Amino acid sequence: MKWKxxxxxxxxxxxxxxxxxxxxxxxxxxAQEAIDDALLIEFLQTHYLTEDKAIDTxxxxxxxxxxxxxxxxxxxxxxxxxLYYYIDNQGVGSNPSINDSVHVLYKGFLLDSxxxxxxxxxxxxxxWFHLASTITGFRYGASKxxxxxxxxxxxxxxxxEDAGNGIFFMPSxxxxxxxxxxNVPVNAPIYYFFECGRVVESDLDNDLVKDNDEDIDGDGDVxxxxxxxxxxxxxxxxxxxxxxxxxxxxxxxxxxxPRNDDSDGDGIPNYLDAxx
Numbered sequence: 001m002k003w004k005x006x007x008x009x010x011x012x013x014x015x016x017x018x019x020x021x022x023x024x025x026x027x028x029x030x031a032q033e034a035i036d037d038a039l040l041i042e043f044l045q046t047h048y049l050t051e052d053k054a055i056d057t058x059x060x061x062x063x064x065x066x067x068x069x070x071x072x073x074x075x076x077x078x079x080x081x082x083l084y085y086y087i088d089n090q091g092v093g094s095n096p097s098i099n100d101s102v103h104v105l106y107k108g109f110l111l112d113s114x115x116x117x118x119x120x121x122x123x124x125x126x127x128w129f130h131l132a133s134t135i136t137g138f139r140y141g142a143s144k145x146x147x148x149x150x151x152x153x154x155x156x157x158x159x160x161e162d163a164g165n166g167i168f169f170m171p172s173x174x175x176x177x178x179x180x181x182x183n184v185p186v187n188a189p190i191y192y193f194f195e196c197g198r199v200v201e202s203d204l205d206n207d208l209v210k211d212n213d214e215d216i217d218g219d220g221d222v223x224x225x226x227x228x229x230x231x232x233x234x235x236x237x238x239x240x241x242x243x244x245x246x247x248x249x250x251x252x253x254x255x256x257x258p259r260n261d262d263s264d265g266d267g268i269p270n271y272l273d274a275x276x
Contacts, residue, residue, distance in 0.1 A: 027178050029079055036171030036189045037082055043111050043189075044069060044084060044169065053088065053193075055113070055167070074140050074174060083140050084169040091146025091164025094199050098139040099211045099222045099235065101130050101202040102147075103160075105195040116183035116190070130202055132211065132222055132235060137170030138192065144168065145196040160197035167193050204235055207247035208258055209271070211235040216272070227272050240271050247271040 044066035047055050058064060069084040096102050108117040131139045148163025169191040172178070180186040202211045214235040216225040222235040228242030240247050250270040251258040258271040270276040 029077065029173060029177075032178070032187055033079055033081055033171060033173050036173065036187070039111060040082070040084060040169050040171060040189050041066065049086070049167075055109075069169070070144075072140060072144075074136065076136055076173060079173060081137075081171050081173050083137055083174060085141055085144050085166060086168070087144060087164070087166040089162070089165050091148055091196060092162045093147030093149070093164075095146050095164075096131060096143055096196065096199040097201075097212055098143050098220065099132050099202070099215070101128050101200045102142055102196055103128055103198040103200075104142065105197070107193045109191055109193075110184070111189055111191070114183075128200075130204055132204070135170075135175050137168070137174030137190075140174070141168030141170065141192060141194060142196065145194060147196050147199045150198060160195075163195050163197050165193075165195035167191055205238050205247075207238050207240070207271075208251055208256055209234075209240075209247060213259065214240075228274065241274040243274040243276075250276075 045064045046058055047065050048058050048062035049065060049068070050056050055065070056062075065086060069086045072083045072085070073080045074083050075081075104119075106117075106119055107115060109115050129138075129142075131142055134142075145164030145166060148160035150158060151161050152158050169189065171189050172187045175190050176184045176186075176188070178186050180188065184190060203209065204211055211222055214222050214225055214233070216227060216234065223233055225234045226232065226237070227234055227240045228237070230237065230242055234240045238246050238248070247258055250261060252261045252263060252270065259269050261270045262268065262273070263270055263276045264273070266273065266276075268276070
């Protein structure tokens with residue numbers, strides 16, 4: 001499969017994570033998870049993928065999407081949510097982690113087929129998503145597809161061939177919850193058509209430590225790691241231990257990797273050790 005474009009801006013305003021659900025004592029996220037999953041199953045059982053890769057309602061003997069999707073359990077706030085995903089093309093490169101940067105094409109839909117977002121009509125030099133900054137379902141959905149091969153075309157535009165693509169479906173608990181967002185109603189399950197062009201291991205704060213290596217507790221997600229407790233996750237914090245010295249400046253041996261510098265020999269790298 002080919003993907004060609006000039007310069008694409010992945011604005012994706014609706015993809016970026018909103019604030020956590022408000023403290024509404026009447027809202028029951030466990031009950032909502034069950035409601036959303038039932039809605040997603042019903043949708044997948046009553047819709048199919050057409051030959052031109054669109055989703056339509058079953059009227060005859062078409063194969064339900066439910067027969068072709070895979071499922072991953074994604075834990076959030078102590079609730080196991082089901083993320084359903086369909087792989088049309090696996091891709092030929094690497095899968096992104098949920099913390100990486102990706103160059104993608106996407107379209108977002110509600111279950112009533114209303115399109116609420118797409119990057120296909122935008123043009124700009126800025127065309128990357130840092131997955132840690134997007135909604136949970138988009139992070140995990142994107143991680144299912146490998147990147148493609150970058151190609152320069154005769155008109156000097158560039159694109160990707162053999163890029164991983166498909167569709168992923170998420171409950172509201174992995175999307176915008178009971179807050180909703182712009183064109184997404186509250187408690188709305190949504191789905192995305194998705195194509196992954198390129199994957200880059202990001203270093204968002206430019207501190208010489210890759211974001212994946214800022215996962216100090218080893219749970220695979222950088223959002224919960226905040227060594228100095230300042231409310232800024234390490235992957236966004238230029239001074240991880242809060243000692244007033246930038247993390248990149250704690251690379252005392254100058255090899256470009258602060259992780260192997262331990263001045264006081266206590267087994268804790270300087271950049272995570274406030275008293276080194």
